[in-house]
Amino acid sequence: MTSHVLVVGAAAAGLSTAEALRRKGYTGGLTLLGDEPHHPYDRPPLSKQVLSGAWEPERARLRDDGVLAALDARFVLGDPAVALDVANRAVTTASGLTLRADAVVLATGVRPRTLPDQAGLAGVHVLRTLDDALALRADLRPPARLVVVGDGVLGAEVAATARGLGVETALAGPQAAPLAAQLGPLASGLLADLHAGHGVRLRLGSAVLGLTSRDGRVTGVRLDAGDVLPADVVVVALGSIPNTDWLAGSGLELDNGVVCDARCRAAEGVYAVGDVARWHHEDLGVALRLENRTNATEQAGAVADNILGTDRAYVPVPYFWTDQFDARLQVHGVPSGADVSVVDGDVEARRFVARYERDGRVVGVLGWNMPKQTRQHRARLLAPIR
Amino acid sequence: MKVSVDEDRCCGAGSCVLAAPDVFDQRDEDGVVVLLAPEPAGHLHGAVREAADVCPAAAITLSGTA
Ligand SMILES: Cc1cc2nc3c(=O)[nH]c(=O)nc-3n(C[C@H](O)[C@H](O)[C@H](O)COP(=O)(O)OP(=O)(O)OC[C@H]3O[C@@H](n4cnc5c(N)ncnc54)[C@H](O)[C@@H]3O)c2cc1C
Numbered sequence: 001m002t003s004h005v006l007v008v009g010a011a012a013a014g015l016s017t018a019e020a021l022r023r024k025g026y027t028g029g030l031t032l033l034g035d036e037p038h039h040p041y042d043r044p045p046l047s048k049q050v051l052s053g054a055w056e057p058e059r060a061r062l063r064d065d066g067v068l069a070a071l072d073a074r075f076v077l078g079d080p081a082v083a084l085d086v087a088n089r090a091v092t093t094a095s096g097l098t099l100r101a102d103a104v105v106l107a108t109g110v111r112p113r114t115l116p117d118q119a120g121l122a123g124v125h126v127l128r129t130l131d132d133a134l135a136l137r138a139d140l141r142p143p144a145r146l147v148v149v150g151d152g153v154l155g156a157e158v159a160a161t162a163r164g165l166g167v168e169t170a171l172a173g174p175q176a177a178p179l180a181a182q183l184g185p186l187a188s189g190l191l192a193d194l195h196a197g198h199g200v201r202l203r204l205g206s207a208v209l210g211l212t213s214r215d216g217r218v219t220g221v222r223l224d225a226g227d228v229l230p231a232d233v234v235v236v237a238l239g240s241i242p243n244t245d246w247l248a249g250s251g252l253e254l255d256n257g258v259v260c261d262a263r264c265r266a267a268e269g270v271y272a273v274g275d276v277a278r279w280h281h282e283d284l285g286v287a288l289r290l291e292n293r294t295n296a297t298e299q300a301g302a303v304a305d306n307i308l309g310t311d312r313a314y315v316p317v318p319y320f321w322t323d324q325f326d327a328r329l330q331v332h333g334v335p336s337g338a339d340v341s342v343v344d345g346d347v348e349a350r351r352f353v354a355r356y357e358r359d360g361r362v363v364g365v366l367g368w369n370m371p372k373q374t375r376q377h378r379a380r381l382l383a384p385i386r
Numbered sequence: 387m388k389v390s391v392d393e394d395r396c397c398g399a400g401s402c403v404l405a406a407p408d409v410f411d412q413r414d415e416d417g418v419v420v421l422l423a424p425e426p427a428g429h430l431h432g433a434v435r436e437a438a439d440v441c442p443a444a445a446i447t448l449s450g451t452a
């Protein structure tokens with residue numbers, strides 16, 4: 001019998017685990033430990049509505065006080081976990097607390113990868129937390145010149161939001177087009193057109209070597225093509241590193257995340273969920289770590305089931321969305337490196353659904369400004385959620 | 387139980403429709419959530435609770451206990 005669950009990491013995945021446990025009938029003790037001082041808030045709006053100023057920071061909160069109170073959980077905030085004793089399922093915090101439980105859920109997420117020479121330079125930002133978003137927002141005022149380093153989802157979203165604020169923006173990265181590796185040439189080519197059409201200067205196909213600075217403030221971004229992009233503000237969006245340092249020495253296997261079995265279990269009574277979890281996806285036959293918002297909640301449901309004794313392998317169809325300018329993209333499955341065909345709508349009208357196939361199997365569905373239809377195609381074309 | 391949705395927050399994921407198709411749908415043109423049953427019948431409450439919890443945009447709010 002599980003009578004106390006401790007969740008480490010009080011954000012999307014951690015909160016979802018707590019909610020799923022209660023929804024599934026768990027009445028025992030519940031503690032959520034988080035290093036940030038804030039109540040659980042959501043990250044997707046940080047690069048969109050919060051960064052643009054359309055939302056006040058409070059709107060990014062995941063649940064209001066009443067809903068959190070009804071969860072009947074103890075929140076310990078602003079106190080990082082520093083060690084885990086796997087055998088006793090005990091977590092020690094920076095302030096010296098020891099929290100014991102029958103089941104421990106690791107939900108500590110990831111942090112941004114940085115450039116070696118960015119530490120301490122004014123004008124250089126990463127974007128992961130609410131505080132990051134507010135600091136960046138304060139710097140994004142014309143006539144500032146912004147260079148975004150990184151041509152993945154986060155970099156492309158920040159570039160789009162900054163352009164919307166009238167900031168002169170350049171996007172630098174090694175790929176031929178934003179999200180090229182993830183989405184293939186059709187959709188990434190359309191994204192490149194979209195950004196260029198809105199005045200984002202694309203400096204793609206060239207790796208970023210580092211930064212230039214004067215008097216402790218960034219002045220530019222050095223490219224391996226030899227030139228320097230002048231910048232007053234730089235956002236580094238080069239992917240992320242799982243927050244597992246505090247687990248070193250715990251005996252858990254750590255390899256680009258907390259390594260888990262198909263049940264999201266890292267050890268007896270220890271589970272991982274969300275961006276930090278690398279688990280064995282039985283249907284795909286590979287170890288996966290997903291960094292997207294729906295995974296945080298879906299995996300939480302699987303972890304809650306397993307804690308409560310329902311043996312359940314976690315076999316999701318990966319899914320993420322991204323909003324850039326007027327484009328709302330939905331991506332189901334794993335479309336990278338596949339053949340693409342348009343199955344609904346019209347590419348010219350920028351409203352379509354595309355199907356991705358590899359070796360005669362549908363591996364992904366992408367929607368461009370057609371969310372409902374995309375979900376329906378996904379239901380027909382991809383394996384259902386179990 | 388009363389259900390309300392915040393259209394501004396909705397990202398069109400459709401997770402709510404997968405969880406509770408009798409209560410939620412999406413608009414054809416932009417995928418924004420459509421509330422079919424603001425006061426759903428009792429046998430749907432479990433599914434609605436799940437929909438509210440799994441919505442990746444926290445766009446669904448429930449009030450009332452029953
Ligand atoms: C700016 C931005 C925009 C995004 N946009 C989208 C989008 O449009 N669509 C999409 O699908 N996904 C998006 N994502 C990804 C999505 O937000 C993540 O997948 C999701 O937040 C993962 O949730 P998580 O709880 O696993 O991790 P996190 O949200 O990272 O939460 C982990 C928490 O644990 C805390 N923590 C870390 N170490 C410790 C410790 N030692 N002790 C205690 N607490 C600790 C962290 O501070 C953090 O609060 C976006 C992410 C960002 C940053």
Ligand code: SF4
Nearest residue numbers: 396397399400402441
């Ligand atoms: S799950 Fe949430 S975000 Fe997705 S369609 Fe429903 S209300 Fe909108």
